[in-house]
Amino acid sequence: xxxxxxxxxxxxxxxxxxxxxxxxxxxxxxxxxxxxxxxxxxxxxxxxxxxxxxxxxxxxxxxxxxxxxxxxxxxxxxxxxxxxxxxxxxxxxxxxxxxxxxxxxxxxxxxxxxxxxxxxxxxxxxxxxxxxxxxxxxxxxxxxxxxxxxxxxxxxxxxxxxxxxxxxxxxxxxxxxxxxxxxxxxxxxxxxxxxxxxxxxxxxxxxxxxxxxxxxxxxxxxxxxxxxxxxxxxxxxxxxxxxxxxxxxxxxxxxxxxxxxxxxxxxxxxxxxxxxxxxxxxxxxxxxxxxxxxxxxxxxxxxxxxxxxxxxxxxxxxxxxxxxxxxxxxxxxxxxxxxxxxxxxxxxxxxxxxxxxxxxxxxxxxxxxxxxxxxxxxxxxxxxxxxxxxxxxxxxxxxxxxxxxxxxxxxxxxxxxxxxxxxxxxxx
Numbered sequence: 205x206x207x208x209x210x211x212x213x214x215x216x217x218x219x220x221x222x223x224x225x226x227x228x229x230x231x232x233x234x235x236x237x238x239x240x241x242x243x244x245x246x247x248x249x250x251x252x253x254x255x256x257x258x259x260x261x262x263x264x265x266x267x268x269x270x271x272x273x274x275x276x277x278x279x280x281x282x283x284x285x286x287x288x289x290x291x292x293x294x295x296x297x298x299x300x301x302x303x304x305x306x307x308x309x310x311x312x313x314x315x316x317x318x319x320x321x322x323x324x325x326x327x328x329x330x331x332x333x334x335x336x337x338x339x340x341x342x343x344x345x346x347x348x349x350x351x352x353x354x355x356x357x358x359x360x361x362x363x364x365x366x367x368x369x370x371x372x373x374x375x376x377x378x379x380x381x382x383x384x385x386x387x388x389x390x391x392x393x394x395x396x397x398x399x400x401x402x403x404x405x406x407x408x409x410x411x412x413x414x415x416x417x418x419x420x421x422x423x424x425x426x427x428x429x430x431x432x433x434x435x436x437x438x439x440x441x442x443x444x445x446x447x448x449x450x451x452x453x454x455x456x457x458x459x460x461x462x463x464x465x466x467x468x469x470x471x472x473x474x475x476x477x478x479x480x481x482x483x484x485x486x487x488x489x490x491x492x493x494x495x496x497x498x499x500x501x502x503x504x505x506x507x508x509x510x511x512x513x514x515x516x517x518x519x520x521x522x523x524x525x526x527x528x529x530x531x532x533x534x535x536x537x538x539x540x541x542x543x544x545x546x547x548x549x550x551x552x553x554x555x556x557x558x559x560x561x562x563x564x565x566x567x568x569x570x571x572x573x574x575x576x577x578x579x580x581x582x583x584x585x586x587x588x589x590x591x592x593x594x595x596x597x598x599x600x601x602x603x604x605x606x607x608x609x610x611x612x613x614x615x616x617x618x619x620x621x622x623x624x625x626x627x628x629x630x631x632x
Contacts, residue, residue, distance in 0.1 A: 211248060221248075221264065227255065229264040233271060235281050243267045283328030283372045288360070289317045291327050295363035303466055304458060313359045327364070328373050335360075335377040336385045343386045350388045357382050395557035396544055401425055404546055407535050414531050416493075419486035420511060420524070424548055426483050428555030428573055431521040431548035432456060433473070436465065438508035439494075442487050448476050451574065455503065457520040465504040473574035524548050556581070 208216045211223040220232045231243045245264040246255050254260045262270075274281055286294070296310045317323030322338045339357065342348045361378040368376050396404070405425065409418045424434060429451065436455035443450070452474045454466050468474045479487065490510050500507040501517055509518035528547050535543045552573075559569050570581040 215248065217248075223248075231264050231268055231271075235275070241281060243271065280370075280372045283326055283367065286327050286367075286372065287324050288327060288330065289314065289323040291363050291367055292317055292323075292359055295359065295366050298366070303469070304456065304464065308459065309355055310359065313356050316356060327367055330364075330377045332375075332377045332380065336380065339382065339385055350382070350386060353386060354382050394544075394550075395554040396546060396550060398558065400543060400546075401554055404531075404535070404543060408531060411531075411534070414527065414534075417524075417527055419489050421528075421551070422486050423483055424524075424551035425555060426480065427477060428552045428559070429477075430454070430469065430473075430552060430574070431524055433468065433574075434548075435509070435511065435518065435520050435524070436506075437510055438506060439491060439510070440508055442479075442491075444484060444488070447479050447481075447484055449479050450476050453506070455509075455518060455520055457522060463503050463518065463520060465506050468574065470574070470576040472570075472576040475571060475574055477572055521548065 209222065210216055211229070212227075217223070222230050222232075224230055227246065229245050229248050233241055233243070235241050243264065245261055245267060246258045247253075247261075247263040248265060250263045250266055252263060271281060292314060296314070299306075299310070302310075320338070322334070325334070339353055342353050342356070343350070357378055361376065364373070364376045364378050367373045405418070405422060408414050408421055420434070423429070424431070427434075427449065429449075432454035433451050436453045437449070437451075441450040441452075452468060454468060455463060456466055457463050487510075494510065495512060495516065497516070501509065501512065503509075503518060511519040511523075513519050513523060525547060532543055532546055556569065556573055559572070560566075566578060566581055570578050573581060575581045
C-alpha cells in the first residue's frame with residue numbers, strides 16, 4: 205500500500221498538495237481551459253500561524269475552496285490575471301461611435317489609473333470596500349472633484365460588470381452610488397429667475413461692447429439650445445417660412461485647437477424646434493450683420509455659420525463662455541444687487557425651468573430640450589419651489605370656484621353628450 209504524503213508536521217496532504225523545501229505549500233490543478241496552474245501559501249490550514257517575517261495570506265486549503273467554487277461556476281481563475289487598467293482599456297475598446305469628448309474622458313481615466321496603485325490591482329482581488337476607500341482617497345487626498353470621480357466610476361462600474369458577465373469575477377465592486385461614499389462638492393448650475401433674466405438681457409442690450417452679442421444670448425435664453433448646437437447652426441438651418449430651427453449637428457473645438465462638426469449629443473438631440481417672432485427677428489438681425497466673405501469659412505464641409513471671431517473663423521462654445529463671464533463681471537462691478545453666475549448652460553436650464561413653470565407637458569419639453577431620457581427633463585421640476593406650488597394651487601382653486609359658480613347658477617346643460625358632468629359613455 206502506497207504511503208500517503210505528509211507535511212513536516214505529519215499531516216496528510218491531499219491530491220495536488222505538496223510542501224516545498226522552503227516550507228511553503230503548493231497546490232497544483234488544471235483550470236477550466238485545461239492549463240496547469242499553481243497556488244501557494246505559507247499555511248496549509250486556516251488555523252496555522254504565519255511564519256515570522258512572512259505576509260499573512262489565505263491558507264492553501266482556503267484557496268483550494270475558492271478555486272473549486274470558481275471551477276464549479278466556470279469563473280476564470282484569478283480574474284484572467286487582468287488588472288484594473290487592462291480591464292478599463294478592454295471596456296473602452298468596446299465603446300465605438302462615441303463623441304470626441306467621451307474619448308477624451310476615457311483617456312483621462314486611463315491616465316489616472318496609470319498613476320494609481322489601485323490600477324495595478326488584479327481585478328479578482330478588488331473588494332467593494334477597496335473601491336470605496338480608493339474613491340474617498342481621490343477626493344480627500346488627491347483633491348479631485350465630485351464630477352471627476354463620478355466620471356471615473358462611470359467607466360469602472362460598467363467595466364467590472366463586463367468582467368462579471370465574462371465570468372472573470374463574481375461580483376461588481378463598483379455596484380454602489382458615488383454619493384454613498386464621497387461628498388458632492390459640485391456647484392449645481394441653477395436657473396436664474398425671470399427678473400434676473402430680464403435684467404441680464406437689458407444690460408447686454410444697452411452695453412456698447414456686449415450689445416453685439418445680444419441677439420445670440422437672447423436666442424439661448426428663449427430656445428434652450430445647447431451652446432454647441434447653437435454655434436453649429438448655419439443659415440440653411442433657419443426656415444423663416446415655417447418659423448423652425450433645424451438642429452442636427454454640433455460644432456466643437458478640440459484640445460489641439462481644431463474645430464470639428466459632430467452629430468448631436470444623442471439621437472433625441474436631432475430635432476426641429478419652433479422659433480417665435482422674437483427669436484426670428486434676432487436670427488434675421490444676426491444674418492444681416494454677418495460679414496461678407498469671398499470664400500465662406502468651412503468646417504468639415506459645412507459653411508454658413510452665424511458668428512465669427514476676429515480672425516473670421518466660426519465661434520465656438522469657448523468664445524461665448526468668456527463673453528458671459530465678462531458680462532457678469534461688468535454687471536456686478538456696476539450694480540449692488542449681484543447677478544449670479546450666468547453661462548450658456550444656465551440659459552438652457554433657465555429656459556427649461558421657465559417652460560416647466562408655465563405648465564408645458566414634460567414630454568413636449570423633453571423633445572424641445574433634446575433629452576434622450578424623460579428623467580433628465582423631470583429633474584427640472586424638482587427645482588420648482590413653494591412659490592410655484594402656491595401658484596398652481598391657486599389656479600386649481602380658481603377653476604374650482606368657476607365650476608361651483610356655474611353649477612350654483614344653473615349655467616350648465618346636463619343633456620346627454622355635453623360632457624358635463626359626464627358623457628353617457630364616460631364612467632363617473
